[in-house]
Amino acid sequence: MAVDERLDVAIIGSGPAGLAAAARAARRGMRHLLLEKTDHLSDTVYRYQKGKHVMATPAQLLLRADVGFEPGAREAVLDRWNRDAAEVGIAIRLEAEVTSISGSRGAFVLGLAGGETILAAHVVLAIGTQGNPNLLRARGVGEPGMPIVQYTLDDPGEYVDSHIIVVGSGDAGIENALGLAADPVQGNHVTILNRSADFARAKDANVKALFAARDAGRLTVLTETSPNRLEPGHMVVDTRDGEARLRCDRVIARLGSAPPRAFVEQAGVAFASAAREAFPTLSPTYETSVPGLYIIGALAGYPLIKHCLNQGHDVIEFIAGNTELKPADEPILEQRLGGLSPARSVAEWIALFRREVSIFRHVSPLQMRELLLDARVRQFAPGETVFVKNDVGASLFAIAEGEVEVEIAAGPPRRTAIIETGSIVGEVGLISGRRRGATVRAHGPATLVELPRNAALRLIGTVPQARAEVDRITTTRLLLQIFQSGLSAEDLAPILASAEQQTVRAGERIIAEGDTDDSLVVIRRGSCVVEKELGGRQVFLNYLPAGSYFGEMAVIDGSRRTATVRAAIRSELLRLEGREFRALFETRPELRARMLADMAARRSLTAFIEQEKHRFGSAIDLYSETAAFLMENGIGEATDMLLIDERLCVGCDNCEKACADSHDGLSRLDREAGRTFAYLHVPTSCRHCEHPHCMTDCPPNAIQRGADGEVSINESCIGCGNCVRYCPYGVIRMDAPPPPKPGLLSWMLLGRGPGPGEPPKAWVKAERKARGEAEPAKKAVKCDMCAGKAGGPACVRACPTGAALRVSPEAFLALARGGA
Amino acid sequence: MNAPIPAGAMRAPAEGRRTARHEGFLGHRRFFWAWVALLATAAAVLLYALDDPWPRPNGGTALGYALGTAGALLILWLSLLGLRKRRYTDGQWSLKAWVSAHVWLGLALGVIATLHTGFQFGWNVHTLAYGLMLLVILSGLLGVWLYARLPRRLSANRAETSERAMAATLAENDRALKEAARLLDDRSAALVEAAIRGPAVGPTLEQRLSGRVRRCATAAARARLDATDPALETVAALLGARAALLAQMRRHVQLKSTLQLWLLVHVPATVGLLAALLAHVVSVFFYW
Structure with a gap:
């Protein structure tokens, strides 16, 4: 082969990344060739669901590729790319599958499936990860007679009258579930399973659409649920409360994908770690450990189209020798990091964060840039407060420079503990709804990276080493707290x-x-x-x-x-x-x-x-049965629960009346409703769960856990009713506060008003009419454990006989000697 | 580095807010108020025994005035329970503690006031006040006895439903009954119609307390419909369910009414007592 047949650059894969690279190469007049395995461009997007709306996130990122992209239907996006590719004059070769890459800068040899070879000075690998989906791990997958398991969904219109379970909580899973359930005429019963409680990895708009579809009754959303095994016509799942068996004809598993590692490694490229999800190690110019071989797009860890397009543009600029080129997000990051001292370049700050902070150590520089788009870098003077105990806050702080001190006891004597550079504080914010557990101050000047909750969850969701590191730190702290005894973190290692x-x-x-x-x-x-x-x-x-x-x-x-x-x-x-x-x-x-x-x-x-045992045999049996009963009724996840001893309850409902009159006229408990065993009654009232279900999807984040452990809803409630649907105990109601009543004495002496307790609906209606007021919007109402009221919960204080008691499960279920 | 808050440490720390111990109002704080009442009574009896007034023990001696003042103040304080139990203000108070003190100190009042009389009775406003006070105390004792006995029965009868659920079940049953009665002959239909229209629970206090309803239309319909007629099978079953539900509701109302029955004496007698007490005090000072 003659020397002049050697390409300047060969680009493998015609997705957004490869396409943008080829377009840039064409514009720059480089000798290039775009190689595509299939008979059309951009196979991943091509195989999206028909009519799928393609989004353009992150919104703040500027697009600087030579092919255009705007959010819109799949078909419009593909048309635009085909048109632009032709216009720019990209050299494309379809149905050309590259089976081997060898050589290095200046002398690469690509082997094609037909036996042909191509020579190139540089290679850009942009093959994505879709060819290597993560597999569903459950017994019975692939066995005959079991539900069909598939990893893609081309046309949701093909399926009718089927019980379909979508596994996966990312965008792909949500979009597939929505597509299958979109047309009620198809008669599909669609269920989507999510292993965790929230959909942190998916785009906000998708999550909203999913919940809207669920509320309209078009599909079922099961959170905290994971597949256990397949059975003919069914899937058995593990839920929070044990196993459940779901009808199932077909499983669509959208569990993400991993790089096609064997092929890439065969070219000599090193990966960041041995983990299956690990990405190749890349330089800031996307160059791999093989000089002249570049990797961009999803294979580099960037599944978003906008990132891919920009990287395609940038990588060609780098290959062409444009070392001055800054990434597209540079101006934003310069602005973010510009005011800090000492003055450092964006690259220097990123290097510092990755070097110093343990949870960022395995984050690539490119991922770090993306993380910083959401994060805030803050500098604190010595002694300055980072956050205060019981503040509402849901962000994670990484200590990049300096140290912070945590106040263990406010004193006197005041006790503090130092947390060193590289560690994290505020990880409690990652558990939904928790308030800050301690006050944290800077110990000497400190530079902290503050990650909002969603960015932090995305980080630990996508970088396994970061998750392991957060786990390690929280676990160490948990063990130190449990065992105390003067242990140090080194002892526990x-x-x-x-x-x-x-x-x-x-x-x-x-x-x-x-x-x-x-x-x-x-x-x-x-x-x-x-x-x-x-x-x-x-x-x-x-x-x-x-x-x-x-x-x-x-x-x-x-x-x-x-x-x-x-x-x-x-x-x-x-x-x-x-x-x-x-x-x-x-x-x-x-x-x-x-x-x-x-x-x-x-x-x-x-x-x-x-x-x-022989003496208290029956008492111990009763105790065992009572404990089992309380477990069934949610005491296992409660932190504080209202119980009524029906041997003492005279049915006066003073607890309900006290509740209503202590909280703008609405009772948050229903004494009579609920289960009873051995005269122990569990009324319909909040258990203040350790991991509250009601917080799962509160759009304004109005549900918080307070200083006394109470879970309460603040005034930012928008009345959407999500919490009511999520609460498995039915303790949240939607209602509007009634107008104020005449005072107690004027009721007792003059008979004015409805008297103590929640006023009857008829009185409320008549009173509103008399006042000329419209009914206010309904909001979610639940027990707040009488937070902020001296003396504690009104229901217990107002019980005349001692029947109402609030208990923490550990105190109540600890078997007292002799008092079984 | 022993710092922030692992999952387990975030549990409700609220021991201070969970002050109610699992004990009834009588035994509240290990019978604290029973001991207070016993000591007060013993002190009153001892003083009365040691006192040797001339010509005889009387409300007008020094001890008599002391016991009378204590008794009057007790009566005023005891009657404040009616206000306390309806004023749900913030603060470190417990209605259970109030009720406990109310019961035990109310019993002590019986002794203190009796000693105050010096065992002199007559047909006058003074003895009227004393009599009303005894009525209040005795009705209160009845209340304590009922509070000890009836709650278990109330709970057992309710059996995990609620008043609202019972009413809803009845409405549901009646809907089915109406539907089934459309195919019946006129006489049977009229019986069913009357059963549905009949009162669920007795309209009078006496009927509520007895747990029965005079001329219960449901019972009448069950008795008069021919149970052997296969055409009436569904209606008979529904009427049977209705009768069982009514029995449960009537028992529920019976128990709840009984739990409040004593208050019908206790509260009006208290109002009368307060008026008689005022008359007693004013007249004593007027004729001094």
């Missing part, structure tokens, strides 16, 4: 290195009585119950909330498990090696003493029950 994370379903057994394993288990989220077999029956021993640990007996003396522990609700656990703990006992005898004390208390309770 070996324990954490061998720790195993585990998610268990409601009711699943975690350790079994009589077993000989010796791990120590920490409950990170959820709660567990401890049971013991006595006389052939499982007797309830104890309730363990999140933040407690169990299994210490086997760790300390190697004895068999003395009790069985089950998850009360879906829970996240951390299993720690007993061996590592015993090693730590050598250097930290305080830890051993502390665990021995905990163990002695638990063991004596067990012994006591075993010993007294």
Whole structure:
């Protein structure tokens, strides 16, 4: 082959990235060739659903490619690209599949499927990741007779009268689900499963459309649900409350995709890590570890079309030797970082963040730029407050320079702890609705990167190492808090290195009585119950909330498990090696003493029950059954629950009246409704769940957890009713406050007004008419545990007989000696 | 680096806000008010026994005035419960504690006021006040007894439904009954119609307290319809369900009315007592 046949640049893949690169190369007059495996341009977009609306995010990013792009229908976008490609004069070769890449800068040899070779000085790889979807992991996938599992959906109109389950909470999954459910005439029963509680990875507009479709009854959205196995005609899923069986003819799994690694590695390109989702290591000019070989687009970690188009433009500029070119987002970032001191360039700041901050270490410079578009970089003077305890705040702070101090006790004596450069603070903001748990101040001058909650969730959702790092930090802090005993993070490092994370379903057994394993288990989220077999029956021993640990007996003396522990609700656990703990006992005898004390208390309770079983047999049975009843009624995820002892309740409804009169005339509890067992009644009233379901999708983020642990709705409620639908206990109502009533004495002495309690609807209507007022908009109303009221919850204070009590599950379910 | 707040540490820290212990109003704070009442009573009896007034014990001696003042102040305070239980203000108060003190101190009042009389009775406003006070105390005792016995029955009868749910079930049953009665002969249809129109619970207090309804149309319809007629099978079943539901509702109303019955004596007698007490105090000072 003659030298002049060598191309300046060969571009593989004609998606938005490759197309933009080819267009730039054509404009610059470079000898180029765009190679496309299929018989049309941009296969990924081509295979979008018919009529799909293609979005153009991030909105603030400027577009500077030579092919145009505006948000619109799939067909319009493809037409525009075909037209622009022809106009600019791109050299395209369709149905040309590249099977091998060898060589380096100046002398690449591309092998095509037909055996032909192409020579090029530079190669731009823009093949995306769609060819390598993440597979559905569930028993029964691909077996005969099972529901069909597919990873793409071309035309949702093809399917009728089917039970279709879409798995995946990203944009693709949501769009597929919406497409299948769009036309009621098709008669599809569409369900979308989301493993987590929110749709953090999807575009806002898609999430809104999904919820609108659900509210219109066109499809079902199941959150905190994941596939377990397929059965003929069905899918069995794990939900928060255990297994459920759904009708299912077809599964559409949209679980994202991973780079086609084998092919890329064969060309000599190094990846960031061994993880399946890892991206190739790239320089700021998109060059791989192979000089002259460039990777852009989804394969580089950028699935958004606008990014792809800009990268296509930029990579050709770099190849052409334009080293002065700044990325398209440079002006925005310059403005963001310009006011900081000392003055550094954007690239220098990015290098600093990636070097110093552990959660950014595995983020590519390009991803870092994108992250900074959402983030705020803030500098604090020594002693300046970063945030205050109990503030509402949902952002994560990464410490890039300096240190911060956390106030553990306001004092006196005031106690603080230092958090070093590179760590994070405010990670509690990642748990929805939590307020700041402590006041944080700068300790010396400090530079902090503040990531809003959604940006932080996206980071840990897309960079596995960042997730692992956040996990490591939060877990270390949890363990230090649980065990105290003067431990340091260094002490815990070996324990954490061998720790195993585990998610268990409601009711699943975690350790079994009589077993000989010796791990120590920490409950990170959820709660567990401890049971013991006595006389052939499982007797309830104890309730363990999140933040407690169990299994210490086997760790300390190697004895068999003395009790069985089950998850009360879906829970996240951390299993720690007993061996590592015993090693730590050598250097930290305080830890051993502390665990021995905990163990002695638990063991004596067990012994006591075993010993007294014959005396209190029926009482212990009743206690076990009562505990089981309360578990069924949500005490496992409650933090504070209203119970009524019906042996004392005279039915006066003073609790409801007090509730209404303490909160603008609307009662937040329904005393009579609800379940009862052994005279213990669980009225319809908020349990203040540890992970509140009501917060799942509150558009104005009006639901917050307060200083006393109460979950309450603030005045920014827009009355959409989402929380009412999400609450599994039916404790939220939509209503408008009634007009004010005449005072108590004028009711008692003169008979004016409806008297104490929530006024009857008829009175409210008549009163509004008399006042000439329209009915105000309905808003969500729920128990706020009488936050801010001295004396605490009015329902309990107003109970004349002591029937109403508010309990925390751990206090209520702790079996008191002799008082079973 | 022992800092922010892992998941478990964020649980409600609200021990201070959860002050209500699981004990009834009588045993509130380990019978604190029972002890206070017992001590007050014992002190009054002891003073009365040690006192040797001339010519005889009387409301007008020094001890008599002291006991009378204590009794009058107690009566005023005890009657304030009616206000307290309806004023849902903020603050560290508990209605259970008030009720506990109300019951025990009310019993102590019986002894204190009796000693105040010096056991002199007659047909006058003074003895009227004393009599009304005894009526209030005795009706209160009845209330305590009812409060101890009836709540379990109320709970067992309600069996996880609510008043609203019972009414809704009845309405649902009646809709089905009307539907089924359209195919019946005139006489049977009229019986069903009358059953539906009949009152669910007794219209008079006496009927509510007895848990029965005089000439219950549902019972009448069940008795008069021919149960062996296969055409009436659905209607008979629905009427049976209606009768069972009515029995539950009537029992519910019976128990709730009984729980309030004593108040019909207790509260008006208290109002009368306050008036008689005023007359007693004014007249005593007027004729001094």
